[in-house]
Amino acid sequence: MAGVGKTISEKIxxxxxxxxxxxxxxxxxxxxSAMAHDGTALLAIEAFEEMGGTKVWxxxxxxxxxxxxxxxxxxxFSKVHKRMRRFAFKHGISLYEVGSGVCHQLMIExxxxxxxxxxxxxxxxxxxxxxxxxFATGIGSTEMAAVFLSGKLWFKVPETLxxxxxxxxxxxxxxxxxxxxxIGEVGADGATYQAVEFHGSTxxxxxxxxxxxxxxxxxxxxxxxxxxxxxxxxxSYLAQLGLNPGRGFSSDPDAQYAKxxxxxxxxxxxxxxxxxxxDNVKPVSxxxxxxxxxVFLGSCTNGRIEDxxxxxxxxxxxxxxxxxxxxxxxxxxxxxxQALREGLIETFVKAGCAVCNPGCGPCVGAHQGVLAPGEVCxxxxxxxxxxxxxxxxxxxxxxxxxxxxxxxxxxxxxxPRSVVRA
Amino acid sequence: MKEPNRGKTLPIRGRAWKFxxxxxxxxxxxxxxxxxxxxxxxxxxxxxEGLIPDFAERFRxxxxxxxxxxxxxxxxxxxxxxxxxxxxxxxxxxxxFARIFYRNAINIGLPAAECKNxxxxxxxxxxxxxxxxxxxxxxxxxxxxxxTPIHPDLLQILVEGGLINYVKKHGALPWQLRxxx
Numbered sequence: 001m002a003g004v005g006k007t008i009s010e011k012i013x014x015x016x017x018x019x020x021x022x023x024x025x026x027x028x029x030x031x032x033s034a035m036a037h038d039g040t041a042l043l044a045i046e047a048f049e050e051m052g053g054t055k056v057w058x059x060x061x062x063x064x065x066x067x068x069x070x071x072x073x074x075x076x077f078s079k080v081h082k083r084m085r086r087f088a089f090k091h092g093i094s095l096y097e098v099g100s101g102v103c104h105q106l107m108i109e110x111x112x113x114x115x116x117x118x119x120x121x122x123x124x125x126x127x128x129x130x131x132x133x134x135f136a137t138g139i140g141s142t143e144m145a146a147v148f149l150s151g152k153l154w155f156k157v158p159e160t161l162x163x164x165x166x167x168x169x170x171x172x173x174x175x176x177x178x179x180x181x182x183i184g185e186v187g188a189d190g191a192t193y194q195a196v197e198f199h200g201s202t203x204x205x206x207x208x209x210x211x212x213x214x215x216x217x218x219x220x221x222x223x224x225x226x227x228x229x230x231x232x233x234x235x236s237y238l239a240q241l242g243l244n245p246g247r248g249f250s251s252d253p254d255a256q257y258a259k260x261x262x263x264x265x266x267x268x269x270x271x272x273x274x275x276x277x278x279d280n281v282k283p284v285s286x287x288x289x290x291x292x293x294x295v296f297l298g299s300c301t302n303g304r305i306e307d308x309x310x311x312x313x314x315x316x317x318x319x320x321x322x323x324x325x326x327x328x329x330x331x332x333x334x335x336x337x338q339a340l341r342e343g344l345i346e347t348f349v350k351a352g353c354a355v356c357n358p359g360c361g362p363c364v365g366a367h368q369g370v371l372a373p374g375e376v377c378x379x380x381x382x383x384x385x386x387x388x389x390x391x392x393x394x395x396x397x398x399x400x401x402x403x404x405x406x407x408x409x410x411x412x413x414x415x416p417r418s419v420v421r422a
Numbered sequence: 423m424k425e426p427n428r429g430k431t432l433p434i435r436g437r438a439w440k441f442x443x444x445x446x447x448x449x450x451x452x453x454x455x456x457x458x459x460x461x462x463x464x465x466x467x468x469x470x471e472g473l474i475p476d477f478a479e480r481f482r483x484x485x486x487x488x489x490x491x492x493x494x495x496x497x498x499x500x501x502x503x504x505x506x507x508x509x510x511x512x513x514x515x516x517x518x519f520a521r522i523f524y525r526n527a528i529n530i531g532l533p534a535a536e537c538k539n540x541x542x543x544x545x546x547x548x549x550x551x552x553x554x555x556x557x558x559x560x561x562x563x564x565x566x567x568x569x570t571p572i573h574p575d576l577l578q579i580l581v582e583g584g585l586i587n588y589v590k591k592h593g594a595l596p597w598q599l600r601x602x603x
Contacts, residue, residue: 026573026575026576028597028600039456039497039499040498040499040500042460043500043501043504047585047586050586050590051585051586051589051590052589052590074458076458076459076460077458079460080460121498122498123497123498124496124497124498124522126498138498138522139498139522139525140498140500140503140522140525140526140529140530141500141526142500142526142529142530142584142585142586143525143526143529143585145585145586146529146585146589146595149589149595150595150597150598152595152597154575154576154596154597156573188444188492188495189443189444189491189492189495189518189520192492192518192519192520192521193521222492222495222520222521224521277444364453365452365453365454366453366454366458370454383448383496385446385448385449385496386448386449386472387448387449387452387453387454387472388448388453390453390454391454392452392472
């Protein structure tokens with residue numbers, strides 16, 4: 001393969017495995033950081049102990065998060081949290097307490113992810129960090145125990161699907177809409193085992209937060225990760241968080257791709273993923289008017305400051321429709337504080353929203369907004385599977401923070417451009 | 423109840439339970455149970471109930487799951503393959519797997535194999551799966567299908583009954599043994 005360029009993913013795996021590797025190779029690679037949360041850590045801790053583990057390979061590169069059921073809503077989870085706190089204390093690992101935020105947001109804010117690194121998390125949305133030019137992917141709990149022990153894991157170097165996105169997004173059309181548009185086209189398994197590399201003028205223009213939303217959703221097309229070549233925006237985003245961004249890799253111009261897809265989003269309409277599949281995507285105009293019982297703004301997909309700003313801009317001076325409840329969950333304490341300083345939280349509270357502590361909120365159906373049979377939720381999160389929000393007889397639509405805010409005002413799925421003057 | 427501490431006996435033989443495409447982890451085991459029950463005996467009673475409400479009751483140990491594309495998509499929750507293994511699923515044969523489910527299945531010792539001919543298999547067919555030979559034999563229909571070969575390194579983890587059993591048996595992880603650590 002001499003003389004042929006490499007993708008960013010092949011470069012990261014070559015660096016992490018200490019070998020010159022290409023798509024299709026099975027490698028054992030060293031990870032830079034690893035994380036687990038209250039939905040996955042217990043099994044990892046038990047597996048670690050069953051494997052005879054006494055020492056974590058590098059406690060400063062492992063983080064545990066209490067975010068999925070936090071504060072705990074039942075005794076079972078209170079015991080899980082207790083066990084995680086004990087394990088973290090024993091091994092000198094950082095544990096992010098109830099109220100700190102969603103693991104994926106904190107992994108970035110707390111400096112566990114830098115361009116060019118290989119990061120694993122016991123959560124499928126670990127792929128979010130690819131937005132920073134890291135190779136980040138979700139793994140299971142047992143193999144997380146193996147990472148705790150050795151700092152290494154087996155990987156198949158993935159082929160790459162190149163997605164080129166061109167055009168400037170119209171007002172109130174967001175990176176979430178781009179993500180849904182792409183997933184609707186590629187399908188829920190269209191990128192299975194592959195890395196999805198995003199390119200094009202839309203990505204260059206997009207903020208790092210928008211890129212995080214886009215890469216977060218990559219797993220919804222089966223991808224191993226979503227990934228974007230780091231640029232000046234990436235480095236300055238990390239520097240602004242007070243982190244040393246290091247220096248990452250970029251794909252070579254002659255890198256080999258499994259396939260290339262092109263999208264023009266310059267006249268994209270807001271998109272909605274309809275029940276019960278993330279790839280069941282329609283333009284908002286096709287589902288407008290659908291009555292909604294609950295709106296959720298937050299999650300690792302859309303709980304960042306730009307998301308809250310956009311929703312608050314639409315909700316400013318308005319109230320949520322009578323009979324509908326809107327739940328707002330900032331992605332982290334840092335986001336929460338910033339939103340407080342900017343008056344966004346006041347806007348949400350005055351509009352009648354329930355503002356919850358930073359964390360996963362109702363996304364996974366364990367607390368803070370479980371649905372009832374027959375109810376409909378419009379959520380800014382990333383999954384609308386049957387039963388996802390705690391009730392198998394409820395329906396979930398996925399959309400952007402703008403569409404969520406507009407829907408909360410009218411009580412029906414609404415194109416945000418119809419309630420604001422752009 | 424603990425699983426016996428041994429590798430799978432090959433080949434695997436059982437009755438097929440047929441499922442469609444995109445069987446996600448919320449259907450295999452709903453998040454609401456995963457986030458309120460940690461006991462596997464109790465958790466397993468809810469396996470696949472989003473698709474077949476009395477699945478766990480009717481399932482017989484050794485039965486096989488046969489599915490279409492993208493089996494196990496969604497969450498990284500290892501409870502999904504764990505409840506299937508705990509119920510006694512002999513193997514999952516699918517057109518394709520979501521990658522984290524596939525990794526988890528191998529790492530906990532639940533045989534998982536890709537087969538392009540799953541459409542030939544009907545609910546209730548008796549199948550024999552030979553992971554080493556890369557073959558599924560449909561005893562009911564008298565047919566045989568190829569399964570995508572599993573990488574030898576991964577097959578070894580699977581045959582040992584998963585990573586935990588591998589470490590218990592060998593005293594180290596596969597890559598620790600290879601690098602001489």
